[in-house]
Amino acid sequence: MPFEDLKVRLALLLEQATHQPEDWHEAQESIREDIAKLRAQGLTPPEDLVRLEDELEKRLNLPKE
Numbered sequence: 001m002p003f004e005d006l007k008v009r010l011a012l013l014l015e016q017a018t019h020q021p022e023d024w025h026e027a028q029e030s031i032r033e034d035i036a037k038l039r040a041q042g043l044t045p046p047e048d049l050v051r052l053e054d055e056l057e058k059r060l061n062l063p064k065e
Helices: 003-019 021-040 047-060
Strands: none
Touching: 003 021, 003 047, 021 047
């Protein structure tokens, strides 16, 4: 997945979650999946993406897989 596509996808998820707070869980899960896909391709996920996922995990009190 090209980084530009990932950035657009994340921007849309975050925009939706801002207007519908119940969607933060969905956004966090999507980010987690995107990070896993990047790692599966042998790519290093952007550090800010990893930090965002970690921050959402803390705020939502979700266990890290």
